[in-house]
Amino acid sequence: MQQVILGLLILHGPLSLYAVQRLFQQGVSLFYSASFGSIQRALKQLAEQELATIAEAGGDARGTRPYTVTDAGHRAWREWMLSPISGSDVEKIALARTFFLGLLPDTAERRQVLDTIRARVAADLAELEGVARGVDASEIAPDFTDVFQFQRATLDYGLRSNRLALEWCDDLTARLDD
Numbered sequence: 001m002q003q004v005i006l007g008l009l010i011l012h013g014p015l016s017l018y019a020v021q022r023l024f025q026q027g028v029s030l031f032y033s034a035s036f037g038s039i040q041r042a043l044k045q046l047a048e049q050e051l052a053t054i055a056e057a058g059g060d061a062r063g064t065r066p067y068t069v070t071d072a073g074h075r076a077w078r079e080w081m082l083s084p085i086s087g088s089d090v091e092k093i094a095l096a097r098t099f100f101l102g103l104l105p106d107t108a109e110r111r112q113v114l115d116t117i118r119a120r121v122a123a124d125l126a127e128l129e130g131v132a133r134g135v136d137a138s139e140i141a142p143d144f145t146d147v148f149q150f151q152r153a154t155l156d157y158g159l160r161s162n163r164l165a166l167e168w169c170d171d172l173t174a175r176l177d178d
Helices: 002-012 019-023 036-048 069-080 090-099 107-137 142-177
Strands: 052-054 068-070
Touching: 002 019, 002 036, 002 052, 002 068, 002 069, 002 090, 019 036, 036 052, 036 068, 068 069, 069 107, 090 107, 090 142, 107 142
Parallel strands: none
Antiparallel strands: 052 068
């Protein structure tokens, strides 16, 4: 979540906690949901890590103080954008990086991000295809055919969604070439 917040701070300039929450509600929550408390904790951690600063005084009438991304925060965000995708929440990370892709000024870096997303999706798809081959080659006991058909349907969903994600990556990459 910290990287998403850094992206918002880079994109929109200094933001209060309430402004960050509003931006989550107005669009980021389509791919990355977060509670008020988790946003608050993430902003506090960003300030503690010196990736963002918080105004000591001022703010608006409600007493909110804006957070501003630091140079170290810019570097950390860029490193995150260009790093390999790890973990199990590939879709959330891929969408977050794509959401902020326009902040990278260099087309080669944008392509690198898309290539990284595509490589991870392709690897996940290959793994699912291997699972599907194994499942389809196994013999299903007659008592479990009803159960199996729906379990296989969940695997099919994963296969289809990864194939769609590959197509989506290819479309975005083609747009970079235009």
